[in-house]
Amino acid sequence: MGNEVLLVEDDLSIATVITEALREEGCDVTACKSLARRDALLSQRRFDVMLTDVMLADGDGLASIDTVRDLAPDMPIIVLSAQNTLDTAVRASDSQAFEYFPKPFDLDELTHAVRQALANRPTANEAADPDEGALPLIGRSPAMQGVFRMITRVLRNDLTVLVTGESGTGKELVAEAIHQLGARKTGPFVAVNMAAIPHDLLESELFGHERGAFTGAVSQQIGKFEQANGGTLFLDEIGDMPADAQTRLLRALQSGRIRRVGGRQEIKVDVRIIAATNRNLTPMIEEGRFREDLFYRLNVVPIHLPALRERREDIGALIRHFLGQATAEGLPRRRILDEAVQILQAQKWPGNVRELRNVVFRLALLARDEIIDVATVEDAIPPAQDRAGSGQGDSFERALKAWLNEQGSVHGTLYHASLAAFEKPLFEHALRETDGNQLRAAQLLGINRNTLRKRLGEMDIHPEDYTKRR
CATH class of the missing domain: 3.40.50.2300 (Response regulator)
Incomplete structure (x- = not known):
């Protein structure tokens, strides 16, 4: 050069x-x-x-x-x-x-x-x-440093961001970082959890409603879009959004305008959209449960947060940070030994950073003196090898192994017998959970509706038997 x-x-x-x-x-x-x-x-x-x-x-x-x-x-x-x-x-x-x-x-x-x-x-x-x-x-x-670099790239613009990752990885923290460190930091930051709002109230939450728009609408209500005007709107758990609300959201993103439920006038809004989900939206698009055009509208800048098990080298720094947080919130000041950190690094952490924070706060509370040692950690959380059989999935695996041991070595039929023993209770459970609704049962199982119907017929399962009598 x-x-x-x-x-x-x-x-x-x-x-x-x-x-x-x-x-x-x-x-x-x-x-x-x-x-x-x-x-x-x-x-x-x-x-x-x-x-x-x-x-x-x-x-x-x-x-x-x-x-x-x-x-x-x-x-x-x-x-x-x-x-x-x-x-x-x-x-x-x-x-x-x-x-x-x-x-x-x-x-x-x-x-x-x-x-x-x-x-x-x-x-x-x-x-x-x-x-x-x-x-x-x-x-x-490297995974988190890549996240940091992506965040810095979107601070000086208003591009829409889609944050993905498992529950507890810190998706809302990323949204708050982009807002607080970006050009809109003087505006409001409004977060809405799609999974926490009843579907029939979601549009009213997002877009607001006029008085008399529906039963119980005794006064005008400003929606989240208007509340976030000039700032950032964080749409958490976007994968749980119902189809009709997806259509209205897409229209709002395309036009920059919203209309309150029951209203006639369009209202111009200036918001930056950051969405997040712990779901894989690609199969949901294929199954018709999430609009493809909305996905591309949201997925302008994708940021994926790694699971904690994928960045174990960060656990020590996170533990010490959370110990500082615990002290700031009134718990005794603690120090953790490297050997105790290694015990925590060996855990599976299905709840990711959120679970780690809870455990660290528990250690800060339960430690008998200033030092958190291996014994303190083992008292508060079982070693990784002991936890391997503690989850529901592992309990099911043990039950399945016990059932297989009872069957012995029957040649030629064990595979199909095992599938039948597992599949029929699973389909029956899905029908009970959905009140016999085959479409919802198929969605719960994650299979095609036609596949569900075919297997129900083959197993002589009748959906009407699972419909609640009213």
Whole structure:
């Protein structure tokens, strides 16, 4: 590339690797280990791009970016950091950094970013002040650092975001981060949980209603869209939205206008939409339970939150953060041993970060002294190997194994006998749960309605037998 690169990095091994990689690309790399030396070099020569670590021996590389801007206003800056919080990624974005790379980083991605920075030098935009420390999104793992980078990319625009991930992974925290750190932070943040509102009241909740629109509408009500005007509307559990409400939501997103239930006048609203779901919407689209056009309208910028079991290296930092939260909320100050952290890292965490937080608060409450040791953890939560059989799914597995042992080794019929023993009670349960409604039973089972009818006939199950008599 034949360009001048300034590398500010006090870790000799990292500096050596980056220097060699960039020199292979044709760059002339000058490396230094301190902010003072950085400023001296920038005063003496012109550089085409700078790579800088955040935490250096004589200060914060990000906090002193203004000095760099004074010395080299148009020079792209690439930030490298071993910090494990969203705050660092946001500070890098607010400092107008060209790119942000958490450590450890992919060397090929880094060299590619340097090439892009040299080819496309951005102009500095007006920076916003971050709301430091307000958002407990933590993670040094590659998966979470990818989430942080995606968040920083949507802070300066109003693109619609769809956050996916299992329950308890922190989807609402991501929505709050985008709002609080973005251009709409002075506006309202309004959250609505689609799964918590009765279907017949959902449209009224979202769009409001006029007096007399329906029985019980004794006064006009402003809906969530109007409440969020000028800010952000967070639509949680969007996969639980009924079909008719999906149609009205799509219309509102397309036009930027809403109409209250029972109203005649359209009302213009200015809201940023962030939606979230723990469901896989793709099969729901295929089954006709979620509108495909609404999915594409919401899925402009997808952000997927990893399950806690997929980023176990973050558990230690999360535990210490939650211990700090527990102290702030009035529980005794505690410290946890590394051996105790390892016990917690071995757990399955089906409830993800939310479950981990609850366990940490429990440990802070139950610990007999300031130190949380292995014994304290084992008293509060069984070891991973003991928990393996504690769930309902595992109980079912044990029952199935017991049933198979009773059958012996009957050749040629065991497979079909096992399916029959399992399938008929399952279908009967679905019909009981849905009052004999075959469409809803098929949806509950996650199969096609025609498949349901076929299997009911083959098993001689009659849906009318499960209809409640009124």
